[in-house]
Amino acid sequence: xxxxxxxQAINSALDLAMAQDERVLCFGEDVGAFGGVFRATSQLxxxxxxxxCFNTPLTEQGIIGFANGLAAQGQLPVAEIQFADYIFPAxxxxxxxxxxxxxxxxxQFNVGGLTIRSPYGGGIHGGLYHSQSPEAYFTHTxxxxxxxxxxxxxxxxxxxxxxxxxxxxxxxxxKKLYRAAVGPVxxxxxxxxxxxxxxxxxxxxxxxxxxxxxxxxxEQAADQAAELGxxxxxxxxxxxxxxxxxxxxxxxxxxxxxxxxxxxxRTSGFGAELVASLQENCFYSLEAPIRRxxxxxxPFPLALEKEYFPNALRTLDAIQACxxx
Numbered sequence: 406x407x408x409x410x411x412x413q414a415i416n417s418a419l420d421l422a423m424a425q426d427e428r429v430l431c432f433g434e435d436v437g438a439f440g441g442v443f444r445a446t447s448q449l450x451x452x453x454x455x456x457x458c459f460n461t462p463l464t465e466q467g468i469i470g471f472a473n474g475l476a477a478q479g480q481l482p483v484a485e486i487q488f489a490d491y492i493f494p495a496x497x498x499x500x501x502x503x504x505x506x507x508x509x510x511x512x513q514f515n516v517g518g519l520t521i522r523s524p525y526g527g528g529i530h531g532g533l534y535h536s537q538s539p540e541a542y543f544t545h546t547x548x549x550x551x552x553x554x555x556x557x558x559x560x561x562x563x564x565x566x567x568x569x570x571x572x573x574x575x576x577x578x579x580k581k582l583y584r585a586a587v588g589p590v591x592x593x594x595x596x597x598x599x600x601x602x603x604x605x606x607x608x609x610x611x612x613x614x615x616x617x618x619x620x621x622x623x624e625q626a627a628d629q630a631a632e633l634g635x636x637x638x639x640x641x642x643x644x645x646x647x648x649x650x651x652x653x654x655x656x657x658x659x660x661x662x663x664x665x666x667x668x669x670x671r672t673s674g675f676g677a678e679l680v681a682s683l684q685e686n687c688f689y690s691l692e693a694p695i696r697r698x699x700x701x702x703x704p705f706p707l708a709l710e711k712e713y714f715p716n717a718l719r720t721l722d723a724i725q726a727c728x729x730x
Contacts, residue, residue: 406589411582414557414590415445415522418564419483421594423453426481428518429568431458433468433485442487443524443583465491469498469521476516477506481568489525489577490537503573504548519573520564525553526618526668527714528581532707538669538700543575544646544678550574550599551646555620556582558590562597563643570599579618586621602649604656608638611662611724614653614679616642619666619715626666626720635724645675653679654687661692664723666715671699693730696723 409417422429431446437460440447450458461468465486472484486492492499499521507515527536543551550572554560560578567574605620606627613623620641627637638656642648657663663683665676676697684695698715706713 407592408587409557409590410584410587411554411557411560411578412443412445412584414561415564415578416447416449417590417592418561418568419446419449420452422481422483422565422568423449423457425594427457428479428481429457429483430475430480431483431485432461432471434463434487435460436485441485443580445522445578446485465493465495466498469495469503472519472521473498473502473506473516476519476573477514479518481518481520483520483522483568486521486523488531488535489523489539490534492523492539496542499543499549499575500546504546508548515571516573517571520567520576521574522564522576522578524580524583525577526579526581527705527710528579528618530707530710533704536705536710538667540577540645541669541673541675544675548573549646550644551577552599552644553577553579553617554643555579555617555641556586557588559597559641559643561590562595563599565594566596566599569596574599577617581618597643600644600647600649602643602652603641604638604652605641606637606639608636608660610636610660611664611727612638612640612653612656612660613664613666613720613724614640614642615666616645617668619668622715622717623664623666623720625717626724629717629721630724635728637724648679650682650686653683657683657687658690661690662727663695664698664720664727665695666698666720668700668715670702671697672702674699693727696727698723
């Protein structure tokens with residue numbers, strides 16, 4: 406085990422994947438000698454050469470179009486979109502090409518070897534164009550997988566699994582945690598399963614669900630609730646598409662109450678899908694309506710970033726309100 410921050414864990418995963426399979430290529434804006442804007446690909450070009458780790462033009466649509474072509478030819482491209490806010494110029498390539506390539510060819514061709522990495526979310530005072538959480542747009546797209554890690558150990562295991570998965574994966578990295586999250590990470594190769602949530606804490610009174618950086622928030626809220634005698638079950642969703650309905654439903658049937666926390670705006674956020682699906686399947690186990698604690702339905706504000714975040718206090722308020730229902 407070695408202490409790593411989230412960036413170092415991402416770099417370690419890429420290094421291992423490139424060392425073990427020469428088909429793995431890393432590319433994007435400034436990812437070569439510069440190592441990317443956050444240095445996630447630092448030293449990879451020096452180690453594996455310019456043919457396997459290289460810069461692209463500043464064109465997100467071109468990056469993903471090129472990645473689709475490589476994946477269709479059997480390569481394992483790991484394409485970086487420098488900020489998730491700028492993934493939208495590539496939306497057509499991801500939604501209409503990446504996600505549908507296998508289906509439209511009748512399984513004769515696929516781009517399943519493609520992994521798209523992108524820093525996402527707020528927490529670095531990036532303002533409205535460098536702080537968005539666009540995961541819900543892509544969870545509406547059959548043919549993709551969407552993954553968000555919560556800490557360095559998870560990031561490495563999930564990224565290695567994503568690179569080796571037979572389906573195209575969108576891997577969103579909470580930039581708020583890049584250097585703030587530090588923990589022990591195995592130096593050797595390992596993988597965490599995609600599509601499987603993780604129960605981090607057992608509880609009896611209420612279930613708290615989040616992904617990415619917001620997992621820390623619900624853990625803080627659970628600690629505060631414990632001081633009030635409230636027992637919280639804490640779940641990291643990890644994979645949003647596909648998401649682990651069985652684990653969440655089992656927990657909800659046990660506690661009868663749930664709070665879902667996510668950083669993206671409330672309206673049509675992925676929490677709404679969780680609520681709808683779980684209430685369809687667990688209605689008779691509910692003791693209260695499922696509550697959501699989310700970002701606001703506004704552009705991400707620079708000056709009011711702290712007020713925008715669905716923090717532990719807002720989560721604790723939701724927990725108490727749910728228990729009072």
